[in-house]
Amino acid sequence: MALLEVDGIVKRFGGLFAVNDVSFDVDTGQIVSMIGPNGAGKTTAFNCITGLYPLSGGDVRFKDVSLLGMQPHRITRLGISRTFQNIRLFSYMTAVDNVMVGEHCRMHAKVWDDLLHTRRARKEERAVEARALGTLRRLGLERYADVYARNLPYGLQRRLEIARALASGPTLLLLDEPAAGLNPQEKVELMGVISRLRDDGLTIFLIEHDMRVVMGISDRIVVLDYGEKIAEGTPKEVRENPRVIDAYLGSGASEGMRSA
Amino acid sequence: MPDQSDIAEPQARVDLPDTGTQTRRAESASVFWLVVVGGVLLMLLAWLLPWFVEQTASGVGHSPMDVIVSAPTGVGWIAIWALGIGMVLLIAGVAYDAFAVNSGRVEPFRWSRIRAGIALFCAACTLLVLVLVTSRSELVFGSVSANALTDNAVWMMLAGSLLLAFAYGLRPWVTSHGGLAFTAVAFVIGGLFPLMFNQAPGFVVWGAQSAGIYVLLALGLNVVVGFAGLLDLGYAAFFAIGAYTTASMASANHGLHLPFWVLIFIGAAAAGLFGAILGAPTLRLRGDYLAIVTLGFGEIVPDMAQNNLFGATGGPNGISGVDSPAFPTHGSSLDFGIFGINPRPYYWTILVLIALVVVLLRNVERSRLGRAWIAIREDEVAASATGINTVSTKLLAFSIGASVSGFAGAFFGAMLSSVTPDNFQFAVSVTALTTVVLGGIGNITGVVVGAMLVSFVIFWVLPELQGWMGTLGKNIGVQSLGTIQYSDYKFVVYGLVLISIMLLRPSGLLPSRARKVELETGAESEPLAAVQERA
Numbered sequence: 001m002a003l004l005e006v007d008g009i010v011k012r013f014g015g016l017f018a019v020n021d022v023s024f025d026v027d028t029g030q031i032v033s034m035i036g037p038n039g040a041g042k043t044t045a046f047n048c049i050t051g052l053y054p055l056s057g058g059d060v061r062f063k064d065v066s067l068l069g070m071q072p073h074r075i076t077r078l079g080i081s082r083t084f085q086n087i088r089l090f091s092y093m094t095a096v097d098n099v100m101v102g103e104h105c106r107m108h109a110k111v112w113d114d115l116l117h118t119r120r121a122r123k124e125e126r127a128v129e130a131r132a133l134g135t136l137r138r139l140g141l142e143r144y145a146d147v148y149a150r151n152l153p154y155g156l157q158r159r160l161e162i163a164r165a166l167a168s169g170p171t172l173l174l175l176d177e178p179a180a181g182l183n184p185q186e187k188v189e190l191m192g193v194i195s196r197l198r199d200d201g202l203t204i205f206l207i208e209h210d211m212r213v214v215m216g217i218s219d220r221i222v223v224l225d226y227g228e229k230i231a232e233g234t235p236k237e238v239r240e241n242p243r244v245i246d247a248y249l250g251s252g253a254s255e256g257m258r259s260a
Numbered sequence: 261m262p263d264q265s266d267i268a269e270p271q272a273r274v275d276l277p278d279t280g281t282q283t284r285r286a287e288s289a290s291v292f293w294l295v296v297v298g299g300v301l302l303m304l305l306a307w308l309l310p311w312f313v314e315q316t317a318s319g320v321g322h323s324p325m326d327v328i329v330s331a332p333t334g335v336g337w338i339a340i341w342a343l344g345i346g347m348v349l350l351i352a353g354v355a356y357d358a359f360a361v362n363s364g365r366v367e368p369f370r371w372s373r374i375r376a377g378i379a380l381f382c383a384a385c386t387l388l389v390l391v392l393v394t395s396r397s398e399l400v401f402g403s404v405s406a407n408a409l410t411d412n413a414v415w416m417m418l419a420g421s422l423l424l425a426f427a428y429g430l431r432p433w434v435t436s437h438g439g440l441a442f443t444a445v446a447f448v449i450g451g452l453f454p455l456m457f458n459q460a461p462g463f464v465v466w467g468a469q470s471a472g473i474y475v476l477l478a479l480g481l482n483v484v485v486g487f488a489g490l491l492d493l494g495y496a497a498f499f500a501i502g503a504y505t506t507a508s509m510a511s512a513n514h515g516l517h518l519p520f521w522v523l524i525f526i527g528a529a530a531a532g533l534f535g536a537i538l539g540a541p542t543l544r545l546r547g548d549y550l551a552i553v554t555l556g557f558g559e560i561v562p563d564m565a566q567n568n569l570f571g572a573t574g575g576p577n578g579i580s581g582v583d584s585p586a587f588p589t590h591g592s593s594l595d596f597g598i599f600g601i602n603p604r605p606y607y608w609t610i611l612v613l614i615a616l617v618v619v620l621l622r623n624v625e626r627s628r629l630g631r632a633w634i635a636i637r638e639d640e641v642a643a644s645a646t647g648i649n650t651v652s653t654k655l656l657a658f659s660i661g662a663s664v665s666g667f668a669g670a671f672f673g674a675m676l677s678s679v680t681p682d683n684f685q686f687a688v689s690v691t692a693l694t695t696v697v698l699g700g701i702g703n704i705t706g707v708v709v710g711a712m713l714v715s716f717v718i719f720w721v722l723p724e725l726q727g728w729m730g731t732l733g734k735n736i737g738v739q740s741l742g743t744i745q746y747s748d749y750k751f752v753v754y755g756l757v758l759i760s761i762m763l764l765r766p767s768g769l770l771p772s773r774a775r776k777v778e779l780e781t782g783a784e785s786e787p788l789a790a791v792q793e794r795a
Contacts (some may be wrong), residue, residue, distance in 0.1 A: 030792060050645060052641065052644075071644070071649070072644040072645050073644050073645075073646075073647050073648055073649045073650070076645060076646065076647035077647055081645070081646070082645055084642065084645075085489065088639050088642035088645075089639075089642070090634065090635050090638035090639060090643075091638060091639075091640065092634075092638060093631075093635070093638065097631060100631055101631050101632065101635045101643070101646055102646050102647070104628060104631070104632055104635075104646060104648050105647030106646070106647075106648075107628045109627060109628045109629075111629060111656060111660075113627075113630055114623060114624050114627035114629045114630070115620045115623055116620070116623065117623040117627070121627060121628075124628075125626075125628075136326070141701075157693065164646060165646075168646065168647045189595065197603050207550055224261070
């Protein structure tokens with residue numbers, strides 16, 4: 001049984017099939033990438049998996065539990081957390097507070113604990129703050145703990161979003177274009193961060209445009225085009241797949257490459 | 261695979277400003293200035309009060325200045341002159357300080373010490389006058405016995421000069437511990453308030469019934485609007501529910517007579533319950549839509565009360581004859597009876613309620629729930645993807661906010677001993693919202709200050725203004741000043757307050773930390789003017 005089983009998911013917006021009958025598995029401990037041209041439905045598929053969009057058809061199973069109709073926070077609690085393509089940090093909270101929000105679903109303080117500041121709440125609060133600082137350190141952000149998220153440079157904001165996602169203690173991490181807008185040096189560092197997270201036991205599923213990043217770290221690649229899965233396999237298999245080359249470079253391109 | 265050692269070091273070696281501590285300092289500095297400006301205003305008001313006060317039949321006024329004319333001993337004469345000179349020096353000193361801070365000059369700390377010394381000297385002179393007023397009143401003020409306005413002037417002068425002495429004498433501490441300093445000042449002055457104005461019970465009534473109630477309403481509304489970012493335009497509805505619940509359980513209306521101390525919690529619980537009932541179906545709405553639904557709810561509740569819902573609300577006349585609260589010791593050997601019409605116990609009761617609510621809300625603000633509220637305010641989608649149950653968290657904000665106003669409502673009903681639908685009109689919601697916006701959305705200290713300012717202007721200054729202006733008009737020969745109904749202009753005041761605060765200081769008098777940064781670093785979207793300028 002795979003960790004995440006995506007089984008024929010369909011997402012329709014009116015008459016448009018943004019995602020049409022896509023199936024794939026993500027196995028424990030792997031880095032799986034989803035690629036495809038702009039508008040191929042990658043982010044829509046992400047939103048379907050994380051519960052932001054209700055599915056029009058198909059099923060998503062995580063640890064053999066169906067995520068159908070589940071609210072996003074319940075899915076996060078099950079162990080899937082994500083980042084966003086256009087960074088969605090809590091801008092006017094400090095970096096450490098952002099990560100502490102990420103710990104929300106792991107905390108047990110009830111309303112009364114919070115109102116009365118009970119010993120239990122104080123103890124948990126201290127523990128969570130220490131853990132949040134640890135998460136920041138893990139991503140090399142400890143210097144910026146007290147800086148407002150919006151004041152961080154772009155590259156660090158991307159990294160802080162990963163830190164926040166890690167704070168909920170996920171088993172599966174979904175990254176939506178983590179390398180977008182980063183310079184080459186930052187991209188190299190990001191690849192290091194991601195593969196180190198995998199080595200720590202996390203399973204990672206990411207959307208990415210940058211082929212160097214994708215080919216460099218992925219164990220498996222899923223290719224979408226016009227909402228449909230056109231290929232799946234190891235980086236090498238995908239790179240040589242004629243349908244992928246057609247999708248990226250236009251039909252006939254694979255013919256040309258073969259003859260060249 | 262890249263070298264893993266370079267992960268630990270962040271690539272961007274930009275030196276970011278330490279915005280965290282900077283803004284914390286800024287907030288505390290504003291508490292310092294709040295105390296200083298409050299002190300100066302109190303002193304000026306005390307000195308100028310006689311300008312607005314009717315003279316007595318014997319022709320002798322009540323002002324400390326009149327001591328100069330009528331004091332036979334010379335002591336009062338000297339004290340008043342010394343006080344006047346000290347005050348002028350002090351105000352000039354404060355003005356220079358403000359100017360120096362504004363132009364970025366750093367002056368030696370000893371200057372602050374000197375200002376504190378002058379303030380203490382003023383306080384001493386005032387004490388001397390106070391002694392003269394109370395012990396030798398006929399000598400100093402002719403035939404006038406202890407007089408409310410003299411008394412007020414002396415106490416205001418004393419409070420003002422002591423505030424200045426405190427702020428300047430302990431300036432570094434006040435600046436670094438703004439919140440604590442403010443709390444200390446607020447509770448000392450707040451606690452002594454009924455004793456200071458013992459000759460002006462009307463002012464104490466104002467303190468309990470207007471200032472106290474609106475501070476509670478502002479604190480509750482701040483949870484909804486400030487922390488969770490949900491615009492609530494019908495907040496008065498929950499206030500009404502608290503008041504009606506209490507009134508119907510402590511009056512002849514249903515023959516129920518539960519004790520006040522139980523009822524305030526029942527009122528709060530009822531309001532909180534209705535907050536949840538209203539919230540459950542509507543909190544999926546966002547922004548403007550939620551505002552409109554709450555606006556509707558705010559109109560429905562007083563209308564239902566007006567129409568004598570289930571015959572339980574007494575129609576337009578409301579419920580009257582609500583039991584007066586009894587002291588908690590009622591029935592034991594230490595029985596002080598009931599509060600009755602003495603405003604002081606009511607005043608101290610609401611002060612305790614406010615303290616309780618402030619402590620609870622401060623706790624929440626720094627907890628799991630408080631962070632979740634702010635996260636929802638900042639980005640609801642990200643909050644839900646981060647594992648926050650947005651619906652139940654918003655529901656809690658609505659419910660907790662509503663129960664604070666239920667507290668206020670229960671107290672209000674007991675103090676007025678009657679509740680009528682007129683007490684809960686849209687104006688109440690508008691006033692509460694104005695106090696929150698003026699004080700600083702999301703900042704507990706700020707909204708308390710905002711509520712006190714607004715209720716002072718709307719419920720004390722405006723009603724009194726006609727009398728004051730009448731006297732002033734008589735003194736300066738413009739009779740028409742006394743013929744204006746100044747309280748008719750309260751909505752003009754709301755409008756002016758809202759417009760000027762949005763233009764001059766959009767995050768309020770005492771902004772919350774995050775809003776302050778928002779203000780300093782510029783808003784999310786750039787204004788049209790900036791874009792046009794570049795083009």
